[in-house]
Amino acid sequence: MSATSDFSSHPAARALINRHRLRWWEPLPWLLALAFYFIFPRYLGFGTEVLITVLFAISLDLALGYAGIVTLGHAAFFGAGAYTVGMLADNGIWTEPVTGLLISAAVAAAIGFLSGLVLLRTTGLTLLMLTLCTMGLLEEAANLGHDWTGGFDGLPSLNVPPLFGLFEFNPLFPKTQYLYVLGVLLVCFVFVRTLVYSPFGQSLTGIRENTLRMHAVGAPVRWRLILCYTLSAALAGVAGGIWAQANAYVNLTTLGLDRAATVLIILVLGGYGRLYGSWVGAVAYMALAHFLSQIYPTAWQLGLGLLLVAIALFARGGILGIGDALLARFARKKPS
Amino acid sequence: MTEVLLEARNVNKNFGALSATRDVTFQLEQGARHALIGPNGAGKTTFINLLTGVLIPTAGQVLFKGSDITNFEQAERVKLGIARTFQINQLFRGLSVLENVYMAIAERAGAAPGMFGPAGSRRDVIDESMELLTQLKLADIAHKTIPELPYGRQRLVELAITLGLKPQVLLLDEPAAGVPSAESHIILDAIDALPKRIGVLIIDHDMDLVFRFAKKITVLVRGAVFAEGTPKEIGANPDVRAVYLGQATHGA
Numbered sequence A: 001m002s003a004t005s006d007f008s009s010h011p012a013a014r015a016l017i018n019r020h021r022l023r024w025w026e027p028l029p030w031l032l033a034l035a036f037y038f039i040f041p042r043y044l045g046f047g048t049e050v051l052i053t054v055l056f057a058i059s060l061d062l063a064l065g066y067a068g069i070v071t072l073g074h075a076a077f078f079g080a081g082a083y084t085v086g087m088l089a090d091n092g093i094w095t096e097p098v099t100g101l102l103i104s105a106a107v108a109a110a111i112g113f114l115s116g117l118v119l120l121r122t123t124g125l126t127l128l129m130l131t132l133c134t135m136g137l138l139e140e141a142a143n144l145g146h147d148w149t150g151g152f153d154g155l156p157s158l159n160v161p162p163l164f165g166l167f168e169f170n171p172l173f174p175k176t177q178y179l180y181v182l183g184v185l186l187v188c189f190v191f192v193r194t195l196v197y198s199p200f201g202q203s204l205t206g207i208r209e210n211t212l213r214m215h216a217v218g219a220p221v222r223w224r225l226i227l228c229y230t231l232s233a234a235l236a237g238v239a240g241g242i243w244a245q246a247n248a249y250v251n252l253t254t255l256g257l258d259r260a261a262t263v264l265i266i267l268v269l270g271g272y273g274r275l276y277g278s279w280v281g282a283v284a285y286m287a288l289a290h291f292l293s294q295i296y297p298t299a300w301q302l303g304l305g306l307l308l309v310a311i312a313l314f315a316r317g318g319i320l321g322i323g324d325a326l327l328a329r330f331a332r333k334k335p336s
Numbered sequence B: 001m002t003e004v005l006l007e008a009r010n011v012n013k014n015f016g017a018l019s020a021t022r023d024v025t026f027q028l029e030q031g032a033r034h035a036l037i038g039p040n041g042a043g044k045t046t047f048i049n050l051l052t053g054v055l056i057p058t059a060g061q062v063l064f065k066g067s068d069i070t071n072f073e074q075a076e077r078v079k080l081g082i083a084r085t086f087q088i089n090q091l092f093r094g095l096s097v098l099e100n101v102y103m104a105i106a107e108r109a110g111a112a113p114g115m116f117g118p119a120g121s122r123r124d125v126i127d128e129s130m131e132l133l134t135q136l137k138l139a140d141i142a143h144k145t146i147p148e149l150p151y152g153r154q155r156l157v158e159l160a161i162t163l164g165l166k167p168q169v170l171l172l173d174e175p176a177a178g179v180p181s182a183e184s185h186i187i188l189d190a191i192d193a194l195p196k197r198i199g200v201l202i203i204d205h206d207m208d209l210v211f212r213f214a215k216k217i218t219v220l221v222r223g224a225v226f227a228e229g230t231p232k233e234i235g236a237n238p239d240v241r242a243v244y245l246g247q248a249t250h251g252a
Helices: A011-018 A028-039 A041-066 A075-090 A097-119 A124-144 A175-197 A199-209 A211-216 A221-247 A257-270 A277-295 A300-314 A318-333 B044-052 B074-080 B097-108 B123-135 B151-163 B184-192 B207-213 B231-236 B238-249
Strands: B004-015 B018-029 B033-037 B059-064 B082-085 B169-173 B199-203 B216-221 B224-229
Touching: A011 B097, A011 B123, A028 A041, A028 A175, A041 A175, A041 A199, A041 A221, A041 A257, A041 A277, A075 A097, A075 A124, A075 A221, A075 A257, A097 A124, A097 A221, A124 A257, A175 A199, A175 A221, A199 A211, A199 A221, A199 B097, A211 A221, A211 B074, A257 A277, A257 A300, A257 A318, A277 A300, A277 A318, B004 B044, B004 B199, B018 B044, B018 B199, B018 B224, B033 B044, B033 B207, B044 B082, B044 B169, B044 B199, B074 B082, B082 B151, B097 B123, B097 B151, B123 B151, B151 B169, B151 B184, B184 B207, B199 B207, B207 B231, B216 B231, B224 B231, B224 B238
Parallel strands: B033 B199, B033 B216, B082 B169, B169 B199
Antiparallel strands: B004 B018, B004 B059, B216 B224
């Protein structure tokens, strides 16, 4: 290109150049999460659980929402992270929280990479079943390896030393846990946000939109997917590790289909492939589950089921998708 | 002297008992304007897939500038400069026209693996994309998504993505297929305007397009080369008329 002119004022170029800029509402969830800390000190245990679920959902969003990797076995990595923290603490090998999360991430990433090498040769239903099988194998290994994992009973009462040697993890007043999880979530969120707006993230979107074409423009599709899956697994491992630290125990629920399906439902509910769907979905799902189970202790899942059916039928973009549609309609009605 | 860019030597491809490609030997030179024609099911698209690495031949060799690339993966061949368009559009439908072209140019320029800077900060890729879209008269619709465009323009985006790879060899699989005749001139103009140095192989049913564009024609029938020559020779060849045109009118 000898005479490259400046196209930065063209609307298409401007949209691409400004896409990653922070929008005015983006600090909102963080401010609300901080406000929650001060306003609802008695619900911080619940809040911590929600924030961990947001982190887990974001890890899934990277693989499913952006790269289009259809998985029903993401709890494999959550569980791998949780058991890493649990087994290291139970055997007295390593208990420091922050570095513990890094080890969790590394273990989950290794499992993600190795399983991804095999799984990501497939797509669609085959991929879905294989991710499910991988998780099933890990779950059964955790169940049978009683001497290391505690088997069905899990590993109770883990020793988690104070954060930075200063802040105690108190199970009755989980103030430290809440702020610790919020901080880790912020770091992971910034990482994912940077990633999805990068050229790498753009190419993941390309693979989701049209794999055949990505091959034809010379993209190493399989390696991109494996890298994405590995990073996604690492983040899920962090979510699992921090869950184990915050609760000071590990059991098989970290690893099962129940958790994998729940996080998928949360992502669909909030809207996948849009970063903040994880926030909206996790808060909506867990708040609803919390209140419905108080009102109808026996049949509370019915309400969630109906909501999910409605979302699947009428709002493919999830709750955020409904918001977008309403905004678009409002903008059209306004006289221009 | 013209250099041979892409070459097939005695290439065969079998799908079980079906031989889709039989002993095809073929050369594409620098600056060539070559057409591949043949009735439905003659194996034209299979042959393109063999050249681009979507399929690996059962026997025979594929060469690029004299070196064997028979077992190269698709992405490696693209890096060498072999690019294609698809018979049915393969576009990123949810993205803008600019982003569609960005995807190809980012890949070629080595920007695509970048993880820590935003896609929008690769101004070199954006400027080159816009430059290309300007040449193809697509700049004014660069912000639109694919479903918002008429089919002819979508077809042009398909070509734009491929040209973003700066190919030395360009394989066009029915570039004007499905484009209404009122719009087809935009595709033909774009093909006419392709850089002279690149070798172009066009596959088509549309005889007007083939005879207008090609300097050389290869006729493929039932997976084998049936005839090869200038448009004049092919047009005058009675066997081609009988086999190709005869079959085509019966819709075989």
